[in-house]
Amino acid sequence: MQGTPKRPRRAPTPEERKQCPARSRRLLLEAAMDEFSEKGYAGARVQDIADRAGLNKQLITYYFGGKEGLYRELGREWLRHEATFNDPAIPFEELIVRYLREAFDDPRGIRLAIWQALTGEVADEPREDLSDLRRRQAAGELADDLDPAAVLLMCYAVVSAPATMPHAVRQIFGIEPDSAEFRERWEEQLRRIIRHLDP
Amino acid sequence: MQGTPKRPRRAPTPEERKQCPARSRRLLLEAAMDEFSEKGYAGARVQDIADRAGLNKQLITYYFGGKEGLYRELGREWLRHEATFNDPAIPFEELIVRYLREAFDDPRGIRLAIWQALTGEVADEPREDLSDLRRRQAAGELADDLDPAAVLLMCYAVVSAPATMPHAVRQIFGIEPDSAEFRERWEEQLRRIIRHLDP
DNA sequence: GAAGTTGTCAAACAATTAGATGAGAGCATG
DNA sequence: CATGCTCTCATCTAATTGTTTGACAACTTC
Numbered sequence: 001m002q003g004t005p006k007r008p009r010r011a012p013t014p015e016e017r018k019q020c021p022a023r024s025r026r027l028l029l030e031a032a033m034d035e036f037s038e039k040g041y042a043g044a045r046v047q048d049i050a051d052r053a054g055l056n057k058q059l060i061t062y063y064f065g066g067k068e069g070l071y072r073e074l075g076r077e078w079l080r081h082e083a084t085f086n087d088p089a090i091p092f093e094e095l096i097v098r099y100l101r102e103a104f105d106d107p108r109g110i111r112l113a114i115w116q117a118l119t120g121e122v123a124d125e126p127r128e129d130l131s132d133l134r135r136r137q138a139a140g141e142l143a144d145d146l147d148p149a150a151v152l153l154m155c156y157a158v159v160s161a162p163a164t165m166p167h168a169v170r171q172i173f174g175i176e177p178d179s180a181e182f183r184e185r186w187e188e189q190l191r192r193i194i195r196h197l198d199p
Numbered sequence: 200m201q202g203t204p205k206r207p208r209r210a211p212t213p214e215e216r217k218q219c220p221a222r223s224r225r226l227l228l229e230a231a232m233d234e235f236s237e238k239g240y241a242g243a244r245v246q247d248i249a250d251r252a253g254l255n256k257q258l259i260t261y262y263f264g265g266k267e268g269l270y271r272e273l274g275r276e277w278l279r280h281e282a283t284f285n286d287p288a289i290p291f292e293e294l295i296v297r298y299l300r301e302a303f304d305d306p307r308g309i310r311l312a313i314w315q316a317l318t319g320e321v322a323d324e325p326r327e328d329l330s331d332l333r334r335r336q337a338a339g340e341l342a343d344d345l346d347p348a349a350v351l352l353m354c355y356a357v358v359s360a361p362a363t364m365p366h367a368v369r370q371i372f373g374i375e376p377d378s379a380e381f382r383e384r385w386e387e388q389l390r391r392i393i394r395h396l397d398p
Numbered sequence: 399g400a401a402g403t404t405g406t407c408a409a410a411c412a413a414t415t416a417g418a419t420g421a422g423a424g425c426a427t428g
Numbered sequence: 429c430a431t432g433c434t435c436t437c438a439t440c441t442a443a444t445t446g447t448t449t450g451a452c453a454a455c456t457t458c
Contacts, residue, residue, distance in 0.1 A: 020424095020435065040317065043241035046416060056437050061417060115317065117364050118239065118310065128370045143395060149371045150388035154357055156367055161356035164363055165316045168355055172327045172348045189349035196342060196395050219405065219454095245446060255407045260447060262405095 025063050027053040029077065032060075032070050037108035040115045041071055075116065078109045088132055093194050097187060099159045104183050107163040114164050128152065143199045151197060158190055224262050226252040228276065231259075231269050236307035239314040240270055274315065277308050287331055291340075292393050296386060298358045303382050309362045327351065342398045350396060357389055 031052035035044045046067050050057035064070040085098055103110050133148035142151065162169055162177045169177040176182065230251035234243045245266050249256035263269040284297055302309045332347035341350065361368055361376045368376040375381065 024435080040239060040241060042239065043318070045414090058417080058419095058437070059435080062435075067416065111317065114313070114363055117366050118313065118317075119242070122366055127373075128367075130371070143391075145391055146395070147384065147388050150385065150392070153360055153364075153367060153371050153385075154353075154388075154392060156364060157356040157360035158353050160363070161352055164313060165352075165355060165359075166319075167316050167321055168327075168352060172329070172352050185346065186349065186352075189346050189353075192342075192344055193349070193353060193396065196345070197392065223405075244444095257407070257447080257449095258405080266446065 024053075024055055024059055027055060028060060028063060028070065029074065032074055033108050033112070036071060036074060036115070037111040041067075041119065044071075074112065075121075078112060081109065088129065092132060092136060093191060096155045096159060096190065096194065099155075100187055100190060103159055103163055104178070107178075110160045110163040114160065141198050143197055146197060155194075158193075162186060223252075223254055223258055226254060227259060227262060227269065228273065231273055232307050232311070235270060235273060235314070236310040240266075240318065243270075273311065274320075277311060280308065287328065291331060291335060292390060295354045295358060295389065295393065298354075299386055299389060302358055302362060303377070306362045306377075309359050313359060313363055340397050342396055345396060354393075357392075361385065 028049065031049045032044075034052055035049045038044075044067070046057050046060050049070070050060065060066065060070055064073055085102065087095070090098070130148045130152065133142065133152060136142050137144065137146070137148060142148065162182070166177040169175070169182060173182055173185070227248065230248045231243075233251055234248045237243075243266070245256045245259050248259065248269070259266065259269055263272055284301065286294070289297075329347045329351065332341065332351060335341050336343065336345070336347055341347065361381070365376040368374070368381060372381055372384070
């Protein structure tokens with residue numbers, strides 16, 4: 001039926017052809033991370049994901065069973081990744097700064113999490129550990145009148161703020177949320193704020 | 200073509216019929232607020248908005264020029280509403296608490312704002328006013344080592360946290376983000392945290 | 399009360415979009 | 429080289445969804 005007799009498709013380059021399955025899978029996951037973190041689940045388009053990856057959109061069904069499967073896989077991946085730097089050994093302030101750096105280096109994870117929260121998807125993350133904060137409080141590193149839970153939630157909020165409200169950053173600071181200038185300023189201020197919570 | 204010869208449509212009740220235009224407009228706006236704040240722009244369905252309002256979905260085009268027009272109108276309405284309680288006369292701590300209460304009483308506005316922030320829509324809000332915070336800092340109500348801009352952004356983040364990360368609230372506090380218990384606890388802690396920023 | 403305007407609805411329409419189908423290329427194994 | 433398996437693609441299909449159309453009732457104005 002079609003006039004063009006089937007374009008012979010560019011040679012996929014032998015060496016890149018070799019590890020294609022894993023490579024395609026990775027390309028799709030990366031592209032999906034971009035697309036979903038940018039537009040959310042409902043706003044994302046499988047076609048756009050495929051385009052970003054430079055692959056055919058049918059591969060999304062092939063590898064992940066469809067748009068939703070891909071989305072879920074992304075969520076699982078992020079949980080795995082988050083687990084890697086949730087080290088209870090390092091001090092609280094450092095941990096927060098570590099999260100903050102992560103959030104700056106690649107805000108996609110945070111954005112994805114916020115999107116999930118807004119749409120009411122419950123990633124069954126492990127219950128949060130407050131023991132470290134309690135220990136610090138007992139040791140006098142955190143004011144007695146503060147609730148460790150509240151402090152932790154505040155830290156979460158502050159860490160994700162630049163990702164969730166970039167417009168507010170522009171309005172209040174007058175600089176770009178992803179500029180090095182803001183990054184340093186915000187990190188420093190976060191440190192100071194935390195220090196102020198300690199008597 | 201259709202078998203049913205046009206159902207005679209239930210009588211719209213004389214007195215409710217009277218002020219229909221304004222009433223329908225309001226019903227649609229309310230329904231839209233529910234729908235958009237719950238699912239975001241891309242996830243919202245005009246049909247669902249119409250259903251919530253108990254009206255025909257065509258009226259959305261009639262009154263607002265379509266889905267997007269309705270969405271924009273909602274944004275404008277919220278800006279107007281926000282302006283009403285942004286009183287520079289009251290002390291900073293009270294202002295924040297006021298925002299917090301508003302966020303608890305009706306989280307739809309905050310949620311809508313977060314959706315907008317995530318999708319990169321820039322509601323051209325007026326540039327944020329830091330003069331009050333600066334004055335307080337000069338008067339010794341805010342520690343000198345803190346940047347007023349950072350403090351303000353932190354407050355924004357903290358106020359919207361229960362809306363943006365309800366899952367975190369459940370994980371950390373072990374209670375529902377919209378329970379009275381959490382509400383009081385969070386408000387009190389927010390007050391204390393702010394007070395700790397003052398030397 | 400006739401004519402025109404406004405508010406409302408149901409049904410048709412057009413665009414978008416996720417997923418299904420079927421075919422073909424590369425590669426291994428006999 | 430034949431066979432089968434894996435990976436990839438272009439095209440088709442079916443469903444969803446926002447908007448348009450056309451009709452009609454209520455109300456207003458003359």
